[in-house]
Amino acid sequence: MKKITTILIYAFITIVLFVFVFHYIWMVLTSFKTRLDIFTVPPKFIFKPYLQNYIDVFTRGRFLRNFLNSAIVVACATFISVAVGTPAAYSLARFELMGKKHISMWILSIRMMPPIVAVIPFFLIASKLRILDTHGLLMLVYMTFNLPFVIWILRSFFEDVPIELEQAAILDGYSRWSIFTKVALPLVKPGLVSVTILCIIFSWNEFLFANVLTKEVAQTLPPAISVLVTTRTVQWGRVGALATLVVLPIVIFTYFIQRHMVRGLTLGAVKG
């Protein structure tokens, strides 16, 4: 009986895993296929790798430019979101503010708004301000969506830091700011790591805003893929290659940092 249960569980896991991983496998396989192989039915799983797709990505598109744009926008948006969001989260966790509940709810409601709702207003405002297709605009948009997230996650982390730790420091003559940096901040490190990673992933993969608000100068990687899908043809080989290159940094990054992330997401409680 126990054996059957185990088999069923593994069968279930295999199916779920297949569903989740299959399109990645498909993507990577496609990137190494010739145009002919891509459309072969039944699909080939064993074939001679074809590298022209990758060569094309590097030589015929603007891969490096787009990659750099992505890196700049993601790094700045994440850094500013975390740098601004952390003190905000601390304040909401520790101070008695007027209308604290409403402020929190308002911040969360920004996150609740579907991004598509904001696209057109953002586009119109940006075009009036003549800041379309700039890095700054994209950073601003990503911060709009990252900040509430940072604040809400970190607020609960700060709330889990026993208040007595800070009170002990108050008695010793520490200022609010030094308590924040010396006591509270080190204790929410797992939370900081988590929100940083999640902000990076969100901004790196973001397509909608990048597609609408940028064109050439500040275009990031995700919309660059869509350029390959034209009305006349879809260059699946290059789409696969480019998509693989977009996903790769995040996969590597997540692989190395996942230990901190799991700890960060489960270890909300800091026990004195």
Place this chain on the structure above:
Amino acid sequence: MAKVVLKNVYKSYGEVKAIRGVNLSCEEGQLLALLGPSGAGKTTTLKLIAGLEKCDGGEIFLNDRNVNEVSPFERNVAMTFENYALYPHFTVFENLAFPLRSPRRRHIYSEKDVRKKVEEIATLLGIHQLLDRRPTQLSGGQRQRVSLGRMLVTNPDVFLMDEPIAHLDAKLRYFLTGEIKKLQKRLGVTTIYTTHDYMEALAIGDRVAVINTGKVLQVGSPDEIFNRPNTEFIGKLIGDPPMNVLECEIVKKEKNYFLKIGELIHPLSARMAEKLLQEVKDGKSRVGIRPTDMQVSREKIPGYPEMEVYVSEPLGDKEILTLKKGNVSIQAKIKAGLESKVGEHLWVKFDFKRLHFFDRETGNRIHLDVEYLVL
């Protein structure tokens, strides 16, 4: 060294009235134990003295100086917290050095002074070998010592200890009560110590203040608190098993007075009965009898009531009996050796001098002033 005085102090958290008019004083060098159940307002009282909370009304004096508007640091008090509040990301050394390295003290203590001071305190508390460890690697008792150390290291005028040993096992608690008392006497620092354990409070306090629902119910020496509890609540709070408190009535048959507790009729001295009747006209009140203040015997004690053994709990050198008569049930704590059996009938004689009477409505003690007299 400092004298601590609280005058009519109030504190609310939103709707919750945590402290409702507390008056307290702790003389220089004295150890005042604040005793009360959880939620009584003990921690809030300490935080008010420390300045971590601001009082809504009333005044707090340290050495006759009103400190209501003085910052926590300038009050020069040190506090230990119930959860020890050690910094998990620092080593023991860094934890102990943290108060000395604060922006307000940095100019007084060089790094060399800090090291010297921390080592001195660590040696005093016997945690010298733990200095490089982190709090998570310490046992409960060791953490408690570190938290004491962090309090001692700054030479404060007042120690505030919030349930310092509540979370340790019984043996260690017993040991540390003595240790803390010795340390406090040696350093002579005014100390306010909270606990919910009456034995700890009686053992450690020069004076004990019983506090409940944000009010001080009684302040006195441990002896006073135990022998002359001001209210029924205090009587029940102190002692294990708790004091038996029962509805009673004074009745007179012929020339003799009796204490009638339900179906239990127990003789009472005329002096006591008359005194009580002066205080309570209808003779009805509540009587408090500590389980230790009675004699239980297998041989008949003429004139005294007979009760049935309902439960018998042997405790090695002691024995706790639950005795019944009709609806009346009382607990007695007697020396082991009686080997009573359930269902057996025993004779019970209360110690007159140690009976406590409380008002039926207010629960306040009815002072008879005859308790200590030889009857």
